[in-house]
Amino acid sequence: MHYDKKHIRNFSIIAHIDHGKSTLADRILELTETVSQREMKEQFLDSMDLERERGITIKLNAVTLKYHAKNGEDYLFNLIDTPGHVDFSYEVSRSLAACEGCLLVVDATQGVEAQTLANVYLAVDNNLEIVPVINKIDLPSAMPDMAKREIEERIGIPADNACLVSAKTGLNVGDVLEAVVNYIPAPLGDDNNPLQALIFDSYYDSYRGVIIMVRVKEGKVKVGDTIHLMAANKNYLVTEVGIRNPKEIKTDELCAGEVGYIAAQIKDIRDVHPGETVTLLDNPAKEALPGYRKMNPMVYCGLYPVDSKKYLDLKDALEKLTLNDASLVFEPETSQALGFGFRCGFLGLLHMDVVQERLEREYGLDLILTAPSVIYHVYKSDGTMLALDNPSKLPDLTTIKEIQEPYVKAQIMTPKEYVGAVMDLCQNRRGIYLNLEYFDDTRMIATYELPLAEIVYNFFDKLKSFTKGYASFDYEYSDYKVGNLSKMDILLNGDVIDALSIIVYKGSAYERGSVVVRKLKEIIPRQQFEVPVQAAINGKIIARADIKAVRKDVLAKCYGGDISRKKKLLEKQKEGKKRMKAIGSVEVPQEAFMTVLSIDED
């Protein structure tokens, strides 16, 4: 079972969403007979239902495979999966750091996309050998030569030896395995050096605590060793090491060049961050591996149970989720309108979506989410700074010197005919133009700095609709800039509803206020009396719409005694009420809390 380093290959797969990464991984598992046909669920690597449905990988997975190559020798492959979304780019970089090479999967019908580009550059930064794989060549619209040219011209790596495959049919997937053997370097490292192992993932097991996934760079680790986490400065006794294929298989030790798991009775996943270096307490490494960064949540929102009695259930569910997800943070908060809930921080919007769906699906909770907010830096006249994650908590205006907001640097790739529309969109979202350049004859890349707050709500949807779905979008966090910002309150029936407050750009406050009140008027059900909906800035009303009173609401016709039918009609209406929260005497549906982010009529 022991392989010398020459026969180990550590690699990952980089691809744009839908370009076939998971399908290719599945075929590789089949070909190496790692997973039998019987066990083979479609896309084994994406083991959460949610991932399978959305076709994206959220949580990393790594598998060890055995491959008998054409040269007659046996190889051990470690395939390390990476999440395919910008929310998780730090995690992508850490899993790439665990590899010597990667497969770059490009869809033969689509070519290179902005997201692929971002991840390829991460791979290049990590000095990985890149093996191009052109997928979906079975499709009639496939243009493998175009894809090759794009890889060469845009990414700047040779593509003449690219594998031409169809992951769906399995065509030529064997060539990919040979390319891994032939082009991806074997790991370096010396078993006799002090241990340096890179953590790239972790998961929680109720019996053994947090299990960490590591790539051993130098030295070796075995059961009974006391390991030291260099950034967290914590020590743990190793109780088990092994590899995953993808089931866990215990081994005696993990040596330089190998990928595997370590169990060490680690209680709290927050002590274990991707990028962390593991060494031995007795014989520590002189320095940690480079690239470690603590991840901070970028987007916050309030999470409240529709039924206030479910508060403890929600707490319990969040605690369970954080066992496996160190980047999810939450703390209790109270809203006058919504009662007891939690302010939760996420890496990004996708992360937020995923957490919401898991809470609703896996834990059966009905939730109200308040509009996502970024963290504003509020500088006060007394020189202190407040990191504001909840707009309703903005201090009194007279005490504020300035408010700063986070920006991202965004790269948008679009066919050139839509570049005008894309630039308009960025301008409307207060974008700062940085650059515009041709990517090739037909496509351009626009680079903007955009306030993060402007992209949290339907920016991507707009971008897609303005470019008929052709644009792709990638961003990285840049810095904080002073903004001309103000808090907008929403009043229902004359009362400020704290959970509906948002921070807005003053320049478009009037417009937004009127859009928001009009939309709220549409979605909040009518009451027995007229309910005014108002938007206010600094206590001054800037927009108003009235929810008319119900005048007559009775299905009086009911002959023949068919009362069951009438009841069914009522039941249907009752269903719609499930996700409503009563604020005072007004029932407000869940979607209202997102509506405050509406920018225009659609």
Place this chain on the structure above:
Amino acid sequence: MTNKPESLYIHIPFCDHICKYCDFTKLFYFEKYEKEYLDSLITEIEHYHINRVKTLYFGGGTPTSLSDEGFERILSFATQYLEDDYEFTVEANVENLTESKLSIMKKCGVNRISIGVQSTNDKLLKEIGRNHSFEDVRRVVSLAKAQGFDNINIDLIYGFKHQSARQLKKDLKNFIELDIDHISIYSLIVEKGSIFYSQGVKEQSEGASRRFYEIILKTLRKNGYERYEISNFARNKKYSRHNMTYWKNREYYGCGLGASGFVSGNRYTNTKSLTEYNKHNFVKESEKVSNKDSLEYYLITNFRMEQGFSREEFKQKFGQDFAEMFKDKINKFLLSNLLVITPDRVKLNDDGLLLMDFVILKLI
């Protein structure tokens, strides 16, 4: 419930013509269907082993569209179930409420007639697919009175898109002049399955509908009619005893194509397919009413009544006083504006009746 139902509804699905607003189970009348249908109907009624009922109601469709022979056959068959103190209603259309039909009814002991008049505006009647004129209505009402029928109901529909308040008032005036004891008034609901629905006809606005209802309520009250149920008005206490069964959430037998009934705690609906019905596959859907549903049904029905329901009865059925059970919701949604809770009874006030669904949705 151990007591057997005390009401029987019998559905005659045939019609001489189809009204544009109607979504009930109906078939164009063809003589060839009649005998087989009545055979099946009798089989269905017999299988319930009914002892005696206090109210018997023939609805439709149009019961009077049957041939005289068929009409007499089914009416006289049903009379065997009547108790001494009974109410026996037959629905009739203006065009086929003939002298011979009236004498068959008289002979079979019918003591209440419900006539589908719908409007007194001849132009509107034509538009909604009714083939009679108001002159015909006057004629059949006096014919019925002459035969000794003193408990007559007429149906009115309001809320056609282009109907004016003036037209409505004219309808009401004409109705009142007919000098009868019972009026049922329904707002037009364009139901799926009606001709209006397929033509895309719209209902009047909610605000207009409320205004019309208020005109109706005021006018009829002024003329001595008591609203005892949201859509039903009576003089001289001539309430429809049969319909009160429904509104008090009591059990009843329902027989005939597409009919629904409530027997031994089950609410059921019959098939709407004549072929199935004639194969004696009568019931299509049946639901055992659960405790929770039972509360919903109780409110849906009893709130329709001007008198609401008795707190004592509610407590007996559901183990808790109404005001206690819904205290939080009544406060939270300010329902006290719409509800009247006396020491004995719970009912909706005038505003509450118009917002009945709203109130129930807040409660359940």
